[in-house]
Amino acid sequence: MIELTHVMKSYNRGKVKAVDDLTLTVKPGEIFGFLGPNGAGKTTTIKLIVGLLRPDAGTIVVEGHDVAKEPLKAKQVTTYVPDFPAVYERLTGLEYLNFIGDVYGVPKADRLARIDKWLETFELASAVTNPIQSYSHGMKQKIVLTAALLPAPRVMVLDEPLVGLDPRAAHQLKEMFREHCDAGKTLFFSTHIMEVAEKLCDRIGIIHRGRLVACGTMEELKTIDKTDAGQSLEEIFLELTDK
Amino acid sequence: MSARAGSGGGSDGRIGRARTVLTVVRAGLRSNFGLAVLKHRLFKEKKDRWLVPVIGVAALGVVPMFYGVVLLIQNVYEVLKPMGQERALLSLGFLAGQFLILIFGIYYVISAFYFSRDLELLIPLPLRPAEVMTSKFAVIVINEYLTVAAVVLPVVVTLGVVAREGAGFWVNAALVYLALPVIPLAVVSLLVVVMMRFINVSRKKDALILIGSILLIVMALGVQIALGRSAGNGGPGASAATITAFFTSPDSLLNRVGAFFPPGIWATRAVAGGFTGEGLANLALLWGVSIGLFIGMVLMAEALFYRGVVGLGETTGKRRRLTRAEMSRRVSSGRRAVAAVFWREWKIMNRTPIFLLNGTLVVVLFPAIMVLMTTIDTGGGGSSVSGDTMALVKAMASANPLVVILATALFMTICGSLNGTSSSTFSREGAQFWISRVIPVAPREQAAAKFLHSYLVAVLGVITAGGVGAVVLHLKAAHLAAAAGLALVAGVLLTVVGMAIDLARPLLDWSNPQKAIKQNLNVLLALLADIGILTGVFFGVKALIKAKLGTGAVLGVVSAALVLLAAAGYAALLRFADKRYPAIE
Numbered sequence: 001m002i003e004l005t006h007v008m009k010s011y012n013r014g015k016v017k018a019v020d021d022l023t024l025t026v027k028p029g030e031i032f033g034f035l036g037p038n039g040a041g042k043t044t045t046i047k048l049i050v051g052l053l054r055p056d057a058g059t060i061v062v063e064g065h066d067v068a069k070e071p072l073k074a075k076q077v078t079t080y081v082p083d084f085p086a087v088y089e090r091l092t093g094l095e096y097l098n099f100i101g102d103v104y105g106v107p108k109a110d111r112l113a114r115i116d117k118w119l120e121t122f123e124l125a126s127a128v129t130n131p132i133q134s135y136s137h138g139m140k141q142k143i144v145l146t147a148a149l150l151p152a153p154r155v156m157v158l159d160e161p162l163v164g165l166d167p168r169a170a171h172q173l174k175e176m177f178r179e180h181c182d183a184g185k186t187l188f189f190s191t192h193i194m195e196v197a198e199k200l201c202d203r204i205g206i207i208h209r210g211r212l213v214a215c216g217t218m219e220e221l222k223t224i225d226k227t228d229a230g231q232s233l234e235e236i237f238l239e240l241t242d243k
Numbered sequence: 244m245s246a247r248a249g250s251g252g253g254s255d256g257r258i259g260r261a262r263t264v265l266t267v268v269r270a271g272l273r274s275n276f277g278l279a280v281l282k283h284r285l286f287k288e289k290k291d292r293w294l295v296p297v298i299g300v301a302a303l304g305v306v307p308m309f310y311g312v313v314l315l316i317q318n319v320y321e322v323l324k325p326m327g328q329e330r331a332l333l334s335l336g337f338l339a340g341q342f343l344i345l346i347f348g349i350y351y352v353i354s355a356f357y358f359s360r361d362l363e364l365l366i367p368l369p370l371r372p373a374e375v376m377t378s379k380f381a382v383i384v385i386n387e388y389l390t391v392a393a394v395v396l397p398v399v400v401t402l403g404v405v406a407r408e409g410a411g412f413w414v415n416a417a418l419v420y421l422a423l424p425v426i427p428l429a430v431v432s433l434l435v436v437v438m439m440r441f442i443n444v445s446r447k448k449d450a451l452i453l454i455g456s457i458l459l460i461v462m463a464l465g466v467q468i469a470l471g472r473s474a475g476n477g478g479p480g481a482s483a484a485t486i487t488a489f490f491t492s493p494d495s496l497l498n499r500v501g502a503f504f505p506p507g508i509w510a511t512r513a514v515a516g517g518f519t520g521e522g523l524a525n526l527a528l529l530w531g532v533s534i535g536l537f538i539g540m541v542l543m544a545e546a547l548f549y550r551g552v553v554g555l556g557e558t559t560g561k562r563r564r565l566t567r568a569e570m571s572r573r574v575s576s577g578r579r580a581v582a583a584v585f586w587r588e589w590k591i592m593n594r595t596p597i598f599l600l601n602g603t604l605v606v607v608l609f610p611a612i613m614v615l616m617t618t619i620d621t622g623g624g625g626s627s628v629s630g631d632t633m634a635l636v637k638a639m640a641s642a643n644p645l646v647v648i649l650a651t652a653l654f655m656t657i658c659g660s661l662n663g664t665s666s667s668t669f670s671r672e673g674a675q676f677w678i679s680r681v682i683p684v685a686p687r688e689q690a691a692a693k694f695l696h697s698y699l700v701a702v703l704g705v706i707t708a709g710g711v712g713a714v715v716l717h718l719k720a721a722h723l724a725a726a727a728g729l730a731l732v733a734g735v736l737l738t739v740v741g742m743a744i745d746l747a748r749p750l751l752d753w754s755n756p757q758k759a760i761k762q763n764l765n766v767l768l769a770l771l772a773d774i775g776i777l778t779g780v781f782f783g784v785k786a787l788i789k790a791k792l793g794t795g796a797v798l799g800v801v802s803a804a805l806v807l808l809a810a811a812g813y814a815a816l817l818r819f820a821d822k823r824y825p826a827i828e
Contacts, residue, residue, distance in 0.1 A: 051680065052677060053828055054825060054826070054828075072683050072684075072685060075681060084674075086673075086675050088587065088675055090590065091587070091590060091591065094574070098574060101574075101575060102578045103683065105580075106577070107577065108574060108577060112570065112571060112574050116570070126563060126564045
């Protein structure tokens with residue numbers, strides 16, 4: 001579960017409000033899609049949730065742990081996939097996975113089983129002993145995803161996770177999303193792909209200029225503009241962010 | 244039709260190309276020195292303003308040291324002047340500067356020519372390989388002006404002022420200063436371009452770059468040694484007549500010192516000669532050879548540069564699926580978090596050639612270079628410098644063991660701790676720092692792991708320096724042990740200081756690993772802080788000796804003070820890490 005309460009974050013000494021009074025709850029077992037135009041505050045919100053940024057005001061609680069007050073407990077149950085897979089290029093894929101397994105304290109048996117499973121899924125098994133430096137962009141994205149899945153976290157936070165993935169890997173990732181949440185865990189991800197959000201997410205939030213302008217299930221979002229009940233998510237998005 | 248840049252012949256075309264080169268050079272300088280970023284941080288974000296007074300204070304702290312150096316130069320000048328050997332001092336300054344460039348320029352050249360990520364942007368542009376390389380070369384030359392300034396300027400300025408030199412001296416000094424880095428850098432560039440051309444076809448590029456760099460350094464030293472030997476004209480073991488001739492013949496010392504690297508002699512004669520025929524001829528020689536080598540480098544670049552650089556970043560590994568048993572063996576059974584972070588540091592540092600060359604290898608290479616330098620047979624007359632040095636050390640050790648222990652400890656500390664390992668430990672993470680921020684490992688534990696890594700490098704330096712003390716200078720085991728004890732404790736303090744400085748303002752947005760360690764202001768700030776601490780220890784020891792304390796008591800007091808400072812510093816560093824990590828955005 002992720003709870004954001006009146007979260008504020010600004011840059012340039014308050015001149016640019018990146019996140020403006022954001023209150024939002026993502027429940028266990030829920031896939032939450034976070035949409036918004038470029039520069040709307042999606043990545044800032046995500047970085048606030050995983051502790052990469054500190055809010056100017058408000059609280060963020062992950063699985064009952066206040067990110068500001070109990071950062072280690074919050075981090076222990078969360079994994080994060082950034083929008084750009086900046087990973088240790090001089091380590092091999094397996095060394096990176098071992099590092100993540102060590103710092104999250106994943107027991108060896110679980111580690112072996114999960115590494116095996118996700119390397120097979122993402123077709124990385126034959127490249128895992130090579131330096132990450134030799135991977136393509138998509139392969140780097142996959143190794144970051146594998147690392148994020150390795151601790152089997154209660155909460156996964158992903159920033160544009162589908163960018164750079166081939167169609168097969170994207171399909172498998174979406175299946176993994178569902179599997180993760182069916183086990184009662186939480187998944188929060190940002191995306192620009194409306195179709196994915198519409199089909200996959202249990203609930204969707206739309207952020208514009210730092211403010212949450214809409215939040216709910218697809219059905220709830222369709223009721224926002226009552227004049228046209230048959231709107232697609234794309235049309236709703238364009239209408240809400242065209243101001 | 245007007246001749247566009249790149250369209251070839253004609254003076255318009257040449258002007259166009261020259262403009263293009265200038266534009267690329269300007270862009271290279273702006274990006275390398277981060278002027279736009281600095282301006283933004285200082286005046287827009289107002290983030291780094293606190294640095295201005297800090298650097299001011301640090302610079303003031305170095306003033307006493309510089310004053311000491313100037314006094315020393317002045318004294319040596321007074322001694323050499325009556326013998327007509329004063330020019331040797333100039334030559335020493337120029338040589339030291341050029342030697343520095345020759346050795347450390349290899350790192351600069353390799354990383355600027357082959358590892359800066361802007362190459363990915365520059366290569367697709369309609370620029371000739373030689374133009375890209377010229378822009379990179381210009382950036383390194385300007386960087387080197389700053390490095391050389393610290394070594395050459397005190398000597399030239401002190402001599403010019405003390406000897407009340409005229410306009411010819413100063414004008415030529417400025418012109419010589421401008422040409423000084425060109426010859427060694429062009430030589431290094433030529434060698435590196437050829438080396439990289441062949442390395443790029445191999446699959447083990449990183450290892451070959453490392454081996455190649457070390458070989459180049461050894462070659463540079465070899466050339467020095469060979470030149471030194473061939474220039475031999477009577478060492479300390481020569482006959483009395485030779486010695487008399489040596490001291491009565493003006494500039495014999497200059498010739499011997501300068502024989503290590505002839506451009507050093509040309510530079511000296513150009514400056515000392517001023518506007519005389521000798522001065523101008525040597526100036527022309529220095530500039531002529533510089534320009535000739537530069538042109539040679541440009542021609543070579545045109546033929547070989549892109550073949551060495553294109554595809555260098557690509558690594559291909561043999562793809563092989565691990566068997567279940569192999570996977571089981573290679574999947575860790577669970578290290579403690581501190582150990583995991585330590586091994587990550589260790590692997591990344593030692594697998595990144597630029598980091599390895601500037602960190603771990605420096606602590607091994609520096610003492611090795613010292614050994615080579617002190618055992619060079621400069622005279623060719625049978626007696627070696629090491630023989631004299633050893634005799635001197637032995638005499639000193641029996642007369643005043645405290646001085647020998649302290650000097651050895653200082654040498655060990657310099658070898659172990661005065662490198663960029665600790666002061667770039669956070670910066671080296673660069674764009675990957677997000678991982679350290681999101682993993683569930685307390686910042687203090689991560690700092691402890693980084694401390695262990697940096698300190699291990701320092702310990703390695705103490706050990707290699709100890710080896711030099713034992714093998715070359717034949718120091719007594721007891722003296723070496725006492726010195727190592729002091730250096731190990733001082734190493735804790737200096738490692739902590741370096742880490743704290745880097746943690747206060749980590750440089751994370753780099754695209755060329757060189758920037759994280761070699762061009763990182765934190766490394767310089769830490770160096771200044773280290774010099775300040777060592778100066779403080781020096782004055783402390785001086786006061787203790789003045790208070791008539793015995794050798795044991797002085798060592799005891801110094802050790803105790805260092806232990807206390809190191810322990811307090813370490814505890815403060817861990818607290819600082821807890822506070823600082825969450826604030827790094």
